[in-house]
Every structure is written in C-alpha cells, then in structure tokens.
Amino acid sequence: MATRQDVAKLAGVSPTTVSRVLNNNGYVSQDVRKRVEEAIRELQFVPNRVARSLRTQKCGQIACITHGLKNTFYAEIVQGIEEVALENGYTYSIYSTSVENEKYINLILEGFYDGLIVLTSSEFNNLVDSKKIREVIPTCFYWDLGYETKLPNVAVNLKKAMKNTTNYLLDCGHKEIVYLGYPKEGIEGVKENPRFLGYVDALKAKGIEVSSDHFLFVSNWNDTLTAGYEKVRELLDRGVSFTAIAACNDLMAIGAIRALSERGIRVPEDVSVTGFDDVEIAKMITPALTTVSLPKKEIGHTLMKSLLRQMNGEKLEGKIQEYESELMERETVQKI
Template identity: 35%
Template sequence: MGDAEGWAPHPSVRVTIDDVARVAGVSRQTVSRAMNGKGEISAATRHRVLATIEELDYRPSAFARGMRTQRAGTLALILSDIANPFFPAVARGVFDAAAGRGLAVVVHNTDADADAEREATRSIVDSGAAGAIGFFEALDDESLVALGRRLPLVVADRRAPGEGVASVISDFAAGTRAAVEHLYAAGHTRLGMLDGVVGVDPVRRQEFLAVLTEHGHPQPADHVVTGPPTVTAGAAAVRELLARHPEVTAVFAFNDLLAIGAVRALREAGRRVPEDVAVVGYDDITMAALLDPPLTTVHTDKYELGRTLLDVLARRLDGHAAEHRLLSPRLVVRGSG
C-alpha cells in the first residue's frame, strides 16, 4: 500500500571517518591522510587504514567533504538541446571519460537562451561543481571569464572568451572550406547557405562567403538564410532561399538537420537532389548516412570531442594551464552533393 505518510528514509546508520579511525586504531586525521594521499603517512598504516575502510565499507560524506573543500566530485555539462542529435554523441564521450575519473556529470539544457545559460552558471557555482564544460551560444564573454574564475571551465565550439578559460574547437573554417570547395569542384557556381541562428559562432557563414569571394563570386547577404537548427527550419529556409534565388544549384547548411529539411523541401518543390540541387550538411550525425540520398556532410568526431573536452578539463583540474585545442573535421562525400 505504500507509505501515505510521505517518504521516510530508512534509519540506516552511517559509518563515519571516526568509526574507521577507531577500528584502525588511529586518529581521523590519519584516515583522511590515507584516503587523500596528502600529508605524510607510513605505508604500513596507510594500508591498514585502507583495509579497514574496505572492511567497513566506509564512504566519505560528499557533503562534509564539500563543506571543507568547497568543491564537489561532480562537474557540469551545459548544452543547448540534448534532443539535437549532435549533442548525445558528445555527451557520451564526456560521460565515458568522466566515469573513468570517478566524476559525476550534471547536464544543463539551455535552449541557447541567455537567461537559461546564466541560470545554469549560477546553479553550477552554487553546487560547488569541480569544473564545467559548456556549449555556450548566448552568454557574453565577460560572464564566461567570470565563471572561469570560480571554477575550471572549458568552452566548446567557441573561441576562448579570455584568460583562464580553456577551449576545444572544431575547425569550422577548414570544414566549411572543404565543403564549399567540393561544390565548386563539382561545377556549381550558384551557391546558397542555410545558416544557424545568428549567434556567437559566425565562422561557417564567414568562411562560406570568403570562399565564394575567392572564386570571384561575391554574393549578397541574402544568399544566406537563417533559422534555428532543426529539420523543419531547414525546409522553411530552403524555400525562402529558392524564392529569392531560383537559380541556386547548391546549398551548404550549418548542420545536418537543416540540410535534411532542405532535401525534403527541395523534393517536395519538385527539384531532384543532387541532380538539380546539391546539398551539403555539417556534423555527420548518425542518420546522415542512412538517408536517401545519403547526405554529403562534414564529419566531426563528436565522441572524440566529448572525450577531449573532459581531458582538457581534467588537466586543468590537475593544475595545468588552460589549453586550446583544435579538432579537424573531414568532408564525407555521399549522394546528396
């Protein structure tokens, strides 16, 4: 029948550091030393203490420890939308690497909203997280530097906002260049782009326009249509693009979701892909290879990104300076363009 009187934890007795000390015949400070490897302690007593810890199944209180150290064994992962297929793969990499170091990961979903991102940072600081990994898409650099002063911080796919903040970035310029050059090599001269919402990462758009200019095809800004990074937005964006410039024969998209929406909308509009209009996406999410036609896209190793993010954070936790790493994407040519 359950307990209608509310949930009451069982009265289980907690085994504390003092219990271990008593059984091992030492002081609690010595137990602390044995656990944390700090301070001087003889190998003999350390082993003895560790044995009693095992024996009593002693588990230090995260609260009490955090109270002294002001730091928990947990870290934060900030991202805009876990339902966006790009992020789960990254998160998986972070989780796996974190588990290897005994760290728990709390995930904050922000929808790329500035207030949500700010609230997440507050929550993280309050929680005393050991560190944070963030895909910040709306917050200003100043706030990030401030956060970086409170705890080790690594920003992902965003240039380092200032001193002390590490970063791991996929080389969007190189990836974009590879994609657009590929379209030119295939004979296309009228290109359009479906960009993500104008935010802190204008690299793809900038590089797209730069390559166009190099090929002697400077195009007005309205060859770039903007929308949120979703399939439906991609469909709408490509319709908008075709309405403005029916002569376009190739489309480069900010990410695969936009590209997928574009392919669908193009077909509904009676254009064949890739015969009439070529489409190239970005990210190479899992479904890209499974579609018909399979999507030509810029592959980024998302799992590796996740692992790298945690690696950089871990090194920072270990006292190293803030690093900045660049990951290289590669174009994967499939059927769509």
C-alpha cells in the same frame, strides 16, 4: 547497510586502503585493489557522497552548459565528457542556454560544482563574463579557432571547414550555392560567423559573385529540421535559381532535402546538398548526406581531461588542443 569498515574487513585491508581505492588516490597494488572492488560488489557498498564531499572539499560533480540536446552533435560531445567524468568519479549536470533562464549561473557560482564545461561559449558570454567565471570555478570551453582567447579551450576551425565544403561544391561545378544557417553577425554577441565567412571566402576566391538571394538565414538557435524545411520552401516560392545548398548543420540539411523532395526536386540529380556535424542520422537517410565530420566524442574526452587537470591545480591558458574536420563524401552531391 554495509560500511567502509565492513568492506575493509572482508577484503583484509585497512579502511584507509578502501578509501584510496574509492577515491583513486594513492598507491594500491592491483591484487589489493581487486580484493577491495570484489568486497564492494559483494556487500553492495555505496559510498556516502556527502561525507566524502565534506572530507575532500570537493562535490564530485561538474556542470556542462550546452545549447541543448535536440541536435545530437552536442549529445555526442556530452557522451565523451560523461565517459571520462565517470572514470574519474565525477557525475555531471547539464544546463541549456536555449532556455531563457539565468538562474543556473547562480547555482554554479554558489559552489555546488567542482568544475564547468561550456559548449556554447558565444551564448554563455552573453549571460556572464567568462573571465570572471573562471576566477570562481575551473572552466573549459569548446571554441571556434577563429576567436583568440586566453580561456582554456578545445578548438575547431569552423571557417576552414565551411570553406572546404563550399570549395568541394565549386569543384563539382556548382556556382549558384545557397547558404543555410546563421547570418554574418552569427549568434547574438558574435561579431562574425565563421561558417558564413568560410562560405563567402570560397566564392570570392573563385571570382563568383556573392548574392544575397542565396542567403537563407535562421534566427538565434533555430537551426532545426523545421527551420531548414521552411527556409527552403520559402526559397523555392521566390523562384531563385540554385544548384546546391550548403547547410550549417545536418538537421537543417535534412529539412532542406524534405522540402526539395516535396516539390519533386531530386537530390542530388537536380540539387546537391551538404550538411555539417555528421550526426548519426546523416549516414542513415536516403540519400546519405555529404557532410563535415568532427570528432565529437574525442572533443568531449579532451574537454573533461582538461577540466580535471585544472581541478587538480594545474593552470591552463588558451588553446589546449585543435581538432581537424573531415568532409564525408556520400550521396547528396553530384557533379554538373
């Protein structure tokens, strides 16, 4: 097995220079870096991660806490995190808060990771005090802009995004708009659900009565294809009049479309449907889903870059960057 000294000899440099290339630390000319990288490939040299961790007092790993990867919205953010992490010599582990298991919190706090990214801040706050976690490990959060915090975060205004979507449906002539998602109190531990509030604000601004008959609430983290399908079937069984559905994610919207189709209700000729997140399948189904697009991979890039800044000793507070949403007009909404 090749050693660092073997790489240095083949490249004609010192072992210290090899270390600088491996750790991306200190100046190395492009010509020398190229020789070292070629020697590494030729010798198939694999750095000893354990030895490096002892030497640098860093593990070279971060943890990412998410709701889970069934919804590819989170998967695309994680992809952005991964790209920046690997470029900077870090690997990562993913933990899911949709699993009722808090053991991973202890693992994170025991020092196995250099940093932490939290994509589901509301759930995470139910398990542990985020402020205390940050005192132990550099941490960055994906956050809704409606909640003020001093914790380092990358933010999106979900209330504004849903308000814009509901206004779009209203402008298309729809007045009986069904809301499909979490209730007003949102996920457990969240006092106000920004998407629901955006929906309500849009209706009230146009003087339209907000009717509980048009609320299709799902339980905690049950925002799936099946949930959308079953909730709309229940709505149809009740005989409630409606012309549009505003879903809180694309999976539920697609499930809703399936339920409507089974009852012979055409989308968008009979009922219009909008989603949220703009996951890949949204543009591939027929009809293609009108939805809210968020720059998911860019959010992941910013989260990881912000975490790197903290791990390098920089102190960050509050909102680091705010991302805007965009309504993608496709084929599931029709003017009436």
